Amino acid sequence: MNMTSRGPFPATRMRRVRQSDWSRRLVAEHRLGSGDLIWPWFVFDGPGVQPVPSMPGVERLGIDQIAGAARRARELSIPAVAVFPAIDPKLKTDDAAEAINPDNLVCRTVAAIKAEVGEAVGVICDVALDPYSSHGQDGLVRDGRIVNDETVDVLCQQAIVQARAGCDVIAPSDMMDGRIGAIRQALDQSGFSQVQIMSYAAKYASAFYGPFRDAVGSSGNLGSGDKKTYQQAPSQSDEAIHEVALDLGEGADSVMVKPGMPYLDIVRRVKETFAVPTFAYQVSGEYAMIAAAAQNGWLDRNAVMLESLLAFKRAGADGVLTYFAAEAAELLES
Known part of the structure; x- marks a missing residue:
C-alpha cells in the first residue's frame, strides 16, 4: 500500500473528514448490517425457555418457541439461524446414535422453522457428535482414541437426515480429516446437491468454548477430556491455511474461523488467500465476557x-455467527 501520496501536515489534516457524522459515514471503509449476522440458537425438547447462566441474556428455546423465534429472525432481516441441540441425557450414547435419528430434536426444529418462514430464513445445522455422545467428543471413541474414518461415516448419515428435514447449510464442526468431501458426495448421491456446506475449517482447541458446552450439556460428558487431537492448537496459523485449502478442494461452499476475535489474523489470512465466503464465530466465551462486563x-x-x-x-x-445477532439487528435496523 502506497502511503506517500498525501502531503505532510498542515496540507493534510486527517481530522477533517472526522468532524461531522455525515462525513464519517460517507468515508466509512466497512459497514455492518443485519445481513451480516447469523443467529445461533440453543434448543431443547420441552416447553418455554431455559436461561443459560454462563451466557447472561441467552436462553435455550423450547420446541414451542421455535416458530416465534423464526418470525423474529425474518422481521429483523437476519439471513440465517444456526441450530444447536441440548438433548436429553438419556439419549446420549457411546455411538451417538441419536445424531442420525430422522426425528431427533434438530430435525424437528428445522421442520418447524421451515413451516413458519419457508425460505425467508436459512437454516444452518451443526454436524458433529458431541451433543449426542456420552463421552462429549465430536467423534467416535475406540480404545481411548477418536477414530476418524468411522466418525466420517456417521457424519455423512447425520448430514443426510438434516438435509431431509429441510436444512439449507450443513456445517461440519467436528474437524475430522476428509469429512467435507465425504459429506459432499453423500449429499449429492442422496439428491441434495443444492444443500451448502459451511465448513468449520479453522477450528481451534480453545478455552473460549466453556459456556457453549454448558448450554448444550456436553461439558459434564467431556469431563477432564479435551479435543486437542483433532482441533487446531492456538499456536497454529499456517496450518489453518492448509485446513481451509483442503476443505475448499473437497467442496466446501464457505469456510469458518472459530473462535472469532482472538483469531482475527486467521480471518484476514483466509480471506486474502482464498477470496471465498469466509465467516467467523463470536463464540460463547467472547459473548460471556462482554455480557458479564x-x-x-x-x-x-x-x-x-x-x-x-x-x-x-x-x-x-463476510458474516458473523453471534449470540448478539437479534439485539444487534434491532439496533442496526432502527
Whole structure:
C-alpha cells in the first residue's frame, strides 16, 4: 500500500473528514448490517425457555418457541439461524446414535422453522457428535482414541437426515480429516446437491468454548477430556491455511474461523488467500465476557457489541455467527 501520496501536515489534516457524522459515514471503509449476522440458537425438547447462566441474556428455546423465534429472525432481516441441540441425557450414547435419528430434536426444529418462514430464513445445522455422545467428543471413541474414518461415516448419515428435514447449510464442526468431501458426495448421491456446506475449517482447541458446552450439556460428558487431537492448537496459523485449502478442494461452499476475535489474523489470512465466503464465530466465551462486563457496568453493552462485530467485517469476514445477532439487528435496523 502506497502511503506517500498525501502531503505532510498542515496540507493534510486527517481530522477533517472526522468532524461531522455525515462525513464519517460517507468515508466509512466497512459497514455492518443485519445481513451480516447469523443467529445461533440453543434448543431443547420441552416447553418455554431455559436461561443459560454462563451466557447472561441467552436462553435455550423450547420446541414451542421455535416458530416465534423464526418470525423474529425474518422481521429483523437476519439471513440465517444456526441450530444447536441440548438433548436429553438419556439419549446420549457411546455411538451417538441419536445424531442420525430422522426425528431427533434438530430435525424437528428445522421442520418447524421451515413451516413458519419457508425460505425467508436459512437454516444452518451443526454436524458433529458431541451433543449426542456420552463421552462429549465430536467423534467416535475406540480404545481411548477418536477414530476418524468411522466418525466420517456417521457424519455423512447425520448430514443426510438434516438435509431431509429441510436444512439449507450443513456445517461440519467436528474437524475430522476428509469429512467435507465425504459429506459432499453423500449429499449429492442422496439428491441434495443444492444443500451448502459451511465448513468449520479453522477450528481451534480453545478455552473460549466453556459456556457453549454448558448450554448444550456436553461439558459434564467431556469431563477432564479435551479435543486437542483433532482441533487446531492456538499456536497454529499456517496450518489453518492448509485446513481451509483442503476443505475448499473437497467442496466446501464457505469456510469458518472459530473462535472469532482472538483469531482475527486467521480471518484476514483466509480471506486474502482464498477470496471465498469466509465467516467467523463470536463464540460463547467472547459473548460471556462482554455480557458479564456490561452487566457489572464496566462496559457499554451496545457500543462494545457493535464495535466487536464491526471488527470481524474489518478483518474480512463476510458474516458473523453471534449470540448478539437479534439485539444487534434491532439496533442496526432502527
